[in-house]
Structures are given as C-alpha cells and as structure tokens.
Amino acid sequence: MSDGSADQPSSDAATAGTPTESPHEPREQFGETWVYESIVGALPGIEISERTAITIQLLGFEAALLVLAWYYDLWSAVPAGTAAVAVAAVGSALMLRLGDSIRRLPTPDGYQRLLFGSSVEVVLGVLAFVAVVTHLFVVDPARSTDPLIESLFGQEPPVLAVYLMLLILWDVAYRIGTGWWAGVVAIWRSYVYEFDRETSWAFARADLLNLWFAIAQLLLVPFIIGRPVLSAVVVAHVVAVTLATSLSVGLSIRRQNDA
Numbered sequence: 001m002s003d004g005s006a007d008q009p010s011s012d013a014a015t016a017g018t019p020t021e022s023p024h025e026p027r028e029q030f031g032e033t034w035v036y037e038s039i040v041g042a043l044p045g046i047e048i049s050e051r052t053a054i055t056i057q058l059l060g061f062e063a064a065l066l067v068l069a070w071y072y073d074l075w076s077a078v079p080a081g082t083a084a085v086a087v088a089a090v091g092s093a094l095m096l097r098l099g100d101s102i103r104r105l106p107t108p109d110g111y112q113r114l115l116f117g118s119s120v121e122v123v124l125g126v127l128a129f130v131a132v133v134t135h136l137f138v139v140d141p142a143r144s145t146d147p148l149i150e151s152l153f154g155q156e157p158p159v160l161a162v163y164l165m166l167l168i169l170w171d172v173a174y175r176i177g178t179g180w181w182a183g184v185v186a187i188w189r190s191y192v193y194e195f196d197r198e199t200s201w202a203f204a205r206a207d208l209l210n211l212w213f214a215i216a217q218l219l220l221v222p223f224i225i226g227r228p229v230l231s232a233v234v235v236a237h238v239v240a241v242t243l244a245t246s247l248s249v250g251l252s253i254r255r256q257n258d259a
Helices: 036-044 050-072 075-103 109-117 122-141 147-151 157-190 197-223 229-257
Strands: none
Touching: 036 157, 050 075, 075 109, 075 147, 075 157, 075 197, 109 157, 122 147, 122 197, 122 229, 147 157, 157 197, 157 229, 197 229
C-alpha cells in the first residue's frame, strides 16, 4: 500500500521546471474531468457557468417533454418524464460539485487519473443504458401484459416521444455509471492512500454527494412500482452505492485510528 506521497508533487525535484499549482485550486484540464465536464468546457466560443448549463438542461428537457405531451396528447406520461428529468438534473449538479470538491483537495495523481481520465464511467453508463433499453423493448413486452412503453405512449408510440425518452434515459444512465465508478474508485482510494484527518473527512463529504444522487433516483420508484424488475434494480443500485460509500468512509476512519 502507498501513503499517497509517491503520487503527490511534494518535493522540489518533482516540481522543478514546472508551474507551481496549488493543490486547493480546481484543475479542470482535459483528462482531469469527466466526459460530461469536458463537453461543457469544450463548446467553441461559449463559456457558461455550471449553474447555467444545468438550468439549460433542465428547462430544455422539460420544455421538449411538455411540447410533445401537448402535440401527441400524452399528458399521462408527463409525471414520469418530469421525474426522470429532475433526476438527470440533480445528477448533473452533484456530479459537477463532486468533481470540483475532489479537485480542490490534495488529490493523488493516480487516483485523479483513474477517476476522471479513464472514461470508465462512460462504459458503465453504456452498459446500464443498454440493459434498460433491452428490458423495455424485449424483456418487458415478452413478460408483461401491460408493457411500460405501451402504458406511457400507447400501442403505437410516437417516434419523437420515444426518442426524447431514450435521450433522458441515457442522461440518467450515464450519471449512474459515474456514480458506480466514483464509488469503486473511492473504496480503492481509501484502501491505498493515507491522508491527514482533515483531508480524509473532506473526501468522505465528497463521497456523500455520490450517495445523495443515488438516493435521488428513488424519485423514479413510484412510476415503476408495478414493475418488479426495474424497481428491484433501482433499489439495489441505491443499496450498492450506500455500501460502497460506507466502506470507503469506514476504511478512512480505520486508517486514521491505526495511525
């Protein structure tokens, strides 16, 4: 195990010839951000704040949802759609805050590269999205007399409505993948690296942001309460993130007590 010193520029030799950068300043360079953050920061000629980006996301999705509900007379699908839009917006806000919180800490380079630069969260998001789509369009219609897609959009779902649903689902799935990866890497960080008490608690508070996003996803449960597979998956996801966060914090506390 490492105490984290090998990955932190603590000596003059390690920093000679390079610009000095405070470990408490956010380092939002490409490769040190999640893909979502990189996209927002790479829009040519456009500089918007994080709050503005989230507001645009929330209002844009909700406006599109209401327009399609009006055009196709699908008002019964609006509550579920609005809940999904809210979960995606909360995920964006907490994801950005989590990234900023971690970059403001004296983060070991190995941990930062693994968390932000590996793009594993995209892979996990794709896997989650494909699993949901497979369930909605293959498993659910084969096993249910009232498939979820049909209950939301009727027997002939409008193409634009389904397109928007899948876009919102991808937004949620990507953030779920980010939550999974942040939880796994947090456990690894707590096991491998040793920090002072103040830094350990700062990381623990950052980990709790990931837990809050998982809990926010319970907003979706009332709309899938009659769908045992989807309900079980959402609840199991929340439990898994809770356990990962608890394990990460527990390992940090144990290392402090053993020091």
